Amino acid sequence: MGLIYVPNKKNGITYVYESTNYWDKDKKQSRSKRICIGKLDENGNLIPSKRLTATMASQPAKQGPVPSTNIKHSYYGATYLFDAIGESLGITDDLKTCFPENHKQILSVAYFLILEDRNSLIRFPKWDRTHYHPYGGCISSQRSSDLFASITEEAKARFFRLQGNRRMENEYWAYDTTSISSYSESLKQVKYGINKDNDPLPQINLALLFGEESGLPFYYRKLAGNISDVKTVKNLLADIDWLGLRKVKLVMDRGFYSEDNINALYQNHLKFLMASKVSLKFVQQELNKVRDNIRTRRNYNSTYQLHSHTTMTEWHYSQERPYKGDVIKDKRRIYLHIYFSGEKALEHETRFNAMLDMLEAELISGNRNPEHEKQYVKYFDIISTPIRGIKVTPKQDAIAKAEKDYGFFVLISNEIKDPILALETYRNKDLVEKAFGNLKERLNLRRTAVSSESSLEGKLFVQFVALIYLSYLKKQMSEKGLYKSYTMQELLDELDVIEAYENPGSALRVGEVTKKQSELYKAMGVTPPNTL
Incomplete structure (x- = not known):
């Protein structure tokens, strides 16, 4: 026929x-x-x-591919890959459950964002004419705005809950934030804050929760641009409880450290691994005990080229009970992992001496910087006379005090006993940094120009869905060693050229698939499409 x-x-x-x-x-x-x-x-x-x-x-509905009513051939290979990933990770089912009326549009926009690297949604109509995708129709600029506005907080929360429950119970979840610059002056949460990209624009902040073993994100929250990291932890714990997530294990950098946050983690019976400042009193007490003898062969790890030592110590736990008007005080077990890196010590010392050189040059030349006045006084004795001019003498005691902790860093945990396992778990949180890079660069979120709250919320969610696919692809490519031969864009381009043919009354027919393309599908954990 x-x-x-x-x-x-x-x-x-x-x-x-x-x-x-x-x-x-x-x-x-x-x-x-x-x-x-x-x-x-x-x-x-x-x-x-x-x-x-x-x-x-x-005719009664039949199981299997839906017959087409159009005569058309389109690029299909990447769509087939994303469809298979979506089925495997439960993204498709969860979106259909939470967004029954527009889940296909969400998927199509997510596919577009992944394939059209850094391109605006204005180009979607052109992409639609050449690609087979879940929605199967054009999504104009106005329609995309309507789509974003239709994404409710209730539906998003349900999606987070479903995705969170699909993640492995025993893995650590990396938590971090990033800043997203904005041109908009009408968004309430756009504020000036500490911009992590050193961008002079006001910003919003984005917090992300990421499974370290699965390599996949499953939760995010938008924050005002002037909110510091340390203030976000208690709301994170409240969200985790509200989403019904259990057996949570969190890994965070030292920007989230505070006594209140550690107490809150203990109070909520959560496992954690967190970096903390070496200057903290309880850290200094333990560090002073091992400072002179940590650099032994027994404590050396050749893989990471550093020395490590672990001490089990006590955390002085406190919990305020407003309803009873008292404070519970107790002791909790905590593991303090101390590390020394000679390479880091050299980096810190080189950077510190460069700063001292700069300060001394400013003092001698008389071109003092008002912002450096405290440092001048801290590190130098300064004598000025009419005849001899300015004489600068380093304060060696202050300099030695600053240098004594160079090369040391610490992690604290209420579960992980082994220092190297703790280090490996902590370093895996780099997945979040790379995920932020994907959001900002590939998914075009370095700067946002949307002017309405609803559009921003909806667009962030669709970009988050796209990020799940990107994270899966990145993990598979890394594990299979594909980055030696391909960039992610090159891999997607290699598959995207596979065509599909639509004829009225007939099931979708897939064009030829080469051996190389078939091998790439398998490397991605996907069965290659059936062809004639």
Whole structure:
């Protein structure tokens, strides 16, 4: 069975016939039977005939690929990959559950963001004309704005809950924040704060929770741009409780450290691994005990080229109970992991001496910087006389005090006892930094220009969905060593050229797949598509 296109010279219309070959026993030859199923419009799309429309409406639904009503061929290979990943990770089912009316549009926009690296959604109509995707239709600029505005907080929270429950119970979840600069002056949470990209614009902050073993994000929260990291932990714990997530283990950098936050983690019975400042009193007490003897062969790890030591000590826990008007005080077990890196010590010392050189030069030249006055006094004795001018003498005791902790860093945990395992777990949180890089660069979120709160919220969510796919691809490519031969864009381009053919009344037909493309699908954990 095939399609035949017959142009009518009188009216200029091209009619489409479905041709079926059969064997004529009487005439002993092959014959064909044609049935008109419609005509082509100006764009080459099929306008079904009344007979075809009635036939399709009367036929019961069948399992399997949905028959097409258009004559079209489109790029399909990357879409097939994303569809398979979405099924495997439960993204498709969870979106359908939470967004029954527009889940296909969400997926199509997410696919576009991944494939069209750094391109604006203004280009979606052009992309739609050449690509097969879940929604199967054009999403104009106005329609995308309506889509973003329709994404509710309730539906997002349900999606986070479903995705969170799919993650492994025993893995650590890395938590971190980033800043997103904004041109908009109408968004309430756009504030000036500590911009992690050194961008002079005001910003919003974005907090992200990321499974270290799965390599996948499953929760985010938008924050005002002037909120510091340390203030976000208690709301994170409240969200975790509200989402119904259990057996949570968090890994965070030292920007989240405070006594109140550690107490809150203990109070909520959560496991944690966190970096902290070496200058803290309880850290200094333990560090002073091992400062002179940590650099032994027994404490050396050749993989990371550093020395380590672990001490089990006590955390002085306190909990205020407003309803009773008292404070519970107790002691909790905590593991303090101390590390010394000669390479880091050299870096710190070199940087410190460069700063001292700069300060001394400013003092001698008389070009003092008002912002450096405290440092001048801290590290130098300064004598000025009319005859000899300015004489600068380093305060060696102050300099030695500053240098004594160079090369040391610490991690604290209420679960991990081994220092190297703690270090490996902590370093895996780099996944979050790389995820932020994907959001800002590949998904075009370094600076946002949206002007309404609802559009920003909805767009962030769709970009977050796209980030899940990107994170999966990155993890698979890293594990299979594919970055030696491909960038992510090159891999997606290699698969994207596979075409699919749509014919009225027929299931989607996939074009040729090369051996290389088939191997790439398998490396991504996906079964290659069936072809004729």
